[in-house]
Amino acid sequence: MAVAVPVGLSLTEEDNTPPAGATPEFDAGAPVTATEARLRAAKSGKNVEVTTEATANTTTWAQPGGTFKLRVSSQATRAKVGNTWKPIDTTLQRVAGGFEPKAVNGRLVFSAGTKAQPGSGGERASRGLSRVALLRPTAVKADGPAPVWSELVRLTTDGHDIVVSWPGPLPEPVTSGPRALYENVRPGIDLVMTAQDSGYTHALVVKNKQAASDPLLGQLNYRLSSPDLTFHLDEESRSVSARDAQGVEIAGSPTPFMWDSAGKAAVTQGEPEAQPVPEAKDHPTLALSGLNGAEGNHAKPAVATLSADNVLTVTPNARLLDDADTVYPVFIDPSFKGKKQNWSAFYKTASTTSFWNGQNYNSGSGTPEARVGYESTTGGTSRAAFIFDFSSQIHHSTISSAKLRILQTYSWGCTARPFDVYLTPLINTSSTWKNTDTAAFWNKRIASATTGHGYNSSCPDAWVGIDVKSAVEEGARAGWPNxxxxxxxxNESDPNFWKKFLANGESAPYLEIDYRKAPDEPTKAGMNTVPGGACVTDAPFNKVGKSDVRFDVQGRDGDGNLKQIQLKIWRASDNKSVFDQWVWPDSSGVAHTTIPWESFGANTTYSWSATAGDHDGALSGVGPAGTDKPCSFLVDHTQPVKPTIRSEDFPAPGPDGAEWSKNTLGPGKITVIAGGTNLADIREIQWSLNRSTYDKKAVPAAGQDSVTVDVNPDNAGPNLFYVRVVNKAGNLSDPFIHTFYVRPRPGVDTAGDVTGDSKADILAIDTAGDLRVYPADATGDIDAWMPAATDGGKPAPSGYWKDAGGKTALIAHSNDWYPGDGITDLIARMPDGKLYVYQGDGNGRFDISRRTEILLPAGAPDPATLSQIVVVPDIDGDKTEDIFATVGDTFWILTGYSGATITEARQLSATSWTKRDIIDIRDITGDGIPDLLFRDDSTPERGLALRRGKPGSNGGADINSLALAVNSADGKDLTYATTGWDSTTWPLVRGTPDVTGDGIPDLYLTRNDGNLHLYRGGRDTIGIGSRVDEDDWATTRTIG
Structure with a gap:
């Protein structure tokens, strides 16, 4: 005779299983996506598993016709071991620290046993033990051994640990399949642990009635512990739940229950009885039939309480233990079981008792079978419910068929009797007969089946298929999680209607669903407007201003079958449609469409939604997902007022250009004032420096109409500060453009620099005959200009650089010419026919009142006849700057400048220069010797020509090598660029010292479309070019 007392524990796992009722396919190869499986199925004509969607209780197959088959089991049928799915295998194996099953969901380790060290009472416990009261204090003998806690089992799942401890030492267990037997934990009492997927059961076996009088059974104490879960007791059902910080139930313990061994298991007639395991020969507890359950026993619930320090106390029913009719063993079961992929039995005789996953019903392992109907032997009436997790893959899919398949293992006879299937509310560990016996719980009958299986060999166990399409369609349509x-x-009074169905293991009930996969419902995060932003479904809505509105919708289809996205836009007040079309997505699945701003009325709210469709005609739900409200936005066409600025660091130049920055080139502050715009409506201030990109943002503090920004110009001389106000609707104010001049840092100008920032600049004469300076930035880009001529500190007269007949000055600059102050000067052949040097002030301007005429020697050409001039640093090695010039067809060099006169004028060539333009004379090839670069309109196939110089005797270049091609380093002119460089396309061209940072001189050109372009120089051929300014360069008279 024996008594069994079970305590089981199982944790909630994530949805990680294949279909029950079928053999899972364990493919160790590369994962197969829905898209790939669909293609393979179409090609092979066979079902192909979608291994990337496999979970512990679901399997998905792509079918040849383009549909999918999904099996969802109410129990896990496989577990991931490492990275490989394997069939559930609860066979125990020895591991460090104990025994664990081979393949289950969640980690489970049974104790390897603990032993108290020898000694007198009060001795120190061995490792794994901690002192605790075994019984209530009044039951502890003063001279007894010191009681201890022993870690009995540890479960880990989804990052959560739960430890259940036993009140005393544990021997080393005997293992048999999934069971671990701890013999004689107390005199005449064994402990049996049985591994299950995601948990275990625990049975205390009391071997005779004398053992039932052990003080241990007065009140059984089990310590529950977890680092991040809390334990809660339901007062009515006495069930215990373990919950995370958000209150989600991770594990549950149904009502503790007791029963004896008076019953007999109901099996199909003709089937052999189960044989004891081999280990039972030496360990008879393993052969007890009560471990597997029986009908017709005597049963009573036990009482459970939970202390503040998480000690679960189970008080057995003393009347059952002492009753003369009790047949040992008796089972007492406070167990734990996971929350997901579960089922529960409802038993009228124990109406407030929870039989979560069949635990506590008939045995320490729980019953593996669900029961329905009235059973006359015990007078009990049963019902059951099963949870099937719904994967999002079938949400909004088209369901072609859905069957509940359930294995019937017993009936009262072979005569078929009906049973009904209902769509019910979600159950949990506290669900009992009493709290589910309501019209609300059982109000939706969806199917019925008439069967008679499992009574004998004439009507053996058989699978029953029931059409539950209506319920699955409802869940798929609504996006239910389960x-x-x-x-x-x-008929719950006629025992002929009584049936049993297998509820656990590989043959647990499952849903088999054929469906056509629908695209995912568009989400809020994937639905955006520009301007406006992400979808908003509740007021206050995003505002959209007086600009075209782009609608973006991210479509997704798990099987790669996305076709189009339907976008609907309507006026919220009367549902008048603005747009209703199917839009093709791009390669990333995003559909874009832009609606003109004129389509939207001012001060009006508009709503919009999106639906994804695939090539098979399946449609997603109407997005945004998770709500029945559409996205909405408010149209506001109110334009903000143009801002103003103030700045002590960077004041405006004033009418005469006399105001410059407070400090030399470096950072400063500008305050933007958004006065005139409703402060609550200001979204941001947008600004940029020298380009109208408005790529920087600032937001005034609450209640303030101004904000101060840090500005750090790169260029000395003129700079432009662009700024505008943006309101919450996205409307833009007119821009305010603040021009300011930045003082250069002290120092000597570098080649080509006139503003003092060490960057080469461009000088130009505009159509009015005024001189401008265009400072270049670190990449050669042109952002702003300022007047470049003064007259004794005042602005120069307008039109100074051309005469009444329109004859324009020729200009050039490179270095300091006079008076040797290190500041770049300007060389100009003026309309009066004379050649002058204009002294630079280092700030990008030249004083016309301080010009000096340059006198030419005898034999030199008349300055009035010069066609072009190019000024360069010393070329011939005489330590003075040089001028290269053309006069009609002749090519000249003017050298030896002494402060007032040129000492030598030398004609280099007498022919060919009428159709040529001097671009530059600098070291281009990188050998340290100046080279000549020129445009040659007379040979279109060689638009730009390079003449490589030879070294001169005094340093620099041998002038003869630059004079004629035959004298050059190569004996000929080289092609620097081929066709397309003619003066009709590119009216003005001028070389410049390196402005792109590669050490090679570059060149600026004006194009006949009015834009200025910069081309990178190359060592032997021209580099890439880009547009650097969009001012009207078509009217520019000359550059230099």
Whole structure:
């Protein structure tokens, strides 16, 4: 005779299983996506598993016709071991620290046993033990051994640990399959642990009635502990739940229950009885039939309480233990079981008792079978319900068929009797007969089946398929996370209607669903307007201003079958449609469409939604997902007022250009004032420096109409500060453009620099005959200009650089010419026919009142006849700057400048220069010797020519090598660029010292479309070019 007392524990796992009722396919190869499986199925004509969607209780197959088959089991049928799916295998194996099953969901380790060290009472416990009261204090003998806690089992799942401890030492267990037997934990009492997927059961086996009088059974204490879960007791059902910080139930313990061994297991007639395991020969507890359950026993609930320090106390029913009719063993079961992929039995005789996953019903392992109907032997009436997790893959899919498949293992006879299937509310560990026996719980009958299986060999166990398409369609359409189906008898007073169905393991009930996969419902995060932003479904809505509105919708289809996205836009007040079309997505699945701003009325709210469709005609739900409200936005066409600025660091130049920055080139502050715009409506201030990109943002503090920004110009001389106000609707104010001049840092100008920032600049004469300076930035880009001529500190007269007949000065600059102050000067052949040097002030301007005429020697050409001039640093090695010039067809060099006169004028060539333009004379090839670069309109196939110089005797270049091609380093002119460089396309061209940072001189050109371009120089051929300014360069008279 024996008594069994079970304590089981199981944790909630994530949805990680294949379909029950079928053999899972364990493919160790590369993962197969829905898209790939769909293609393979179409090609092979066979079902192909979508391994990337495999979970512990679901399997998905792509079918040849383009549909998918999904099997969802109410129990896990496989577990991931490492990275490989394997069939559930609860066979125990020895591991460090104990025994664990081979393949289950969640980690489970049974104790390897603990032993108290020898000694007198009060001795120190061995490792794994901690002192605790075994019984209530009044039951502890003063001279007894010191009681201890021993870690009995540890479960880990989804990052959560739960430890259940036993009140005393534990011997080393005997293992048999999934069971671990701890013999004689107390005199005449064994402990049996049985591994299950995601948990275990625990049975205390009391071997005779004398053992039942052990003080241990007065009140059984089990310590529950977890680092991040809390334990809660339901007062009515006495069930215990373990919950995370958000209150989500991770594990549950149904009502503690007791029963004896008076019953007999109901099996199909003709089937052999189960044989004891081999280990039972030496360990008879393993052969007890009560471990597997029986009908017709004597049963009573036990009482459970939970202390503040998480000690679960189970008080056995003393009347059952002492009753003369009790047949040992008796089972007492406070167990734990996971929350997901579960089922529960409802038993009228124990109406407030929870039989979560069949735990506590008939045995320490729980019953593996669900029961429905009235059973006359015990007078009990049963019902059951099963949870099926709904994967999002079938949400909004088209369901072609859905069957509940359930294995019937017993009936009262072979005569078929009906049972009903209901769509019920979700169950949990506290669900009992009493709290589910309501019209609200059982109000939706969806199917019925008439069967008679499992009574004998004439009507053996058989699978039953029931059409539950209506319930699955409802769940798929609404996007339910799970589906709960209840089974019960239509006649709960006639035992002929009583049935049993297998509820655990590989043959647990499962749903088999054929569906056509629908695209995912568009989400808020994937639905955006520009301007406006992400989808908003509740007021206050985003505002959209007086600009075209782009609608973006991210479409997704798990099987790669996305076709189009339907975008609907309507006026919220009367549902008048603005747009209703199917839009093709791009390669990333995003559909874009832009609606003109004129389509939207001012001060009006508009709503919009999106639906994804695939090539098979399946449609997603109407997005945005998770709500029945559409996205909405408010149209506001109110334009903000143009801002103003103030700045002590960077004041405006004033009418005469006399105001410059407070400090030399470096950072400063500008305050933007958004006065005139409703402060609550200001979204941001947008600004940029020298380009109208408005790529920087600032937001005034609450209640303030101004904000101060840090500005750090790169260029000395003129700079432009662009700024505008943006309101919350996205409307833009007119821009305010603030011009300011920045003082250069002290120092000597570098080649080509006139503003003092060490960057080469461009000088130009505009159509009015005024001189401008265009400072270049670190990449050669042109952002702003300022007047470049003064007259004794005042602005120079307008039109100074051309005469009344339109004859324009020729200009050039490179270095300091006079008076040797290190500041770049300007050389100009003026309309009066004379050649002058204009002294630079280092700030990018030249004083016309301080010009000096340059006198030419005898034999030199008349300055009035010069066609072009190019000024360069010393070329011939005489330590003075040089001028290269053309006069009609002749090519000249003017050298030896002494402060007032040129000492030598030398004609280099007498022919060919009428159709040529001097671009530059600098070292281009990188050998340290100046080279000549020129445009040659007379040979279109060689638009730009390079003449490589030879070294001169005094340093620099041999002037003869630059004079004629035959004298050059190569004996000929080289092609620097081929066609397309003619003066009709590119009216003005001028070389410049390196402005792109590669050490090679570059060149600026004006194009006949009015834009200025910069081309990078190359060592032997021209580099890439880009547009650097969009002012009207078509009217520019000359550059230099």
């Amino acid at each position: 589906l709960t189906l209840g089974v019960r008898s239509p």
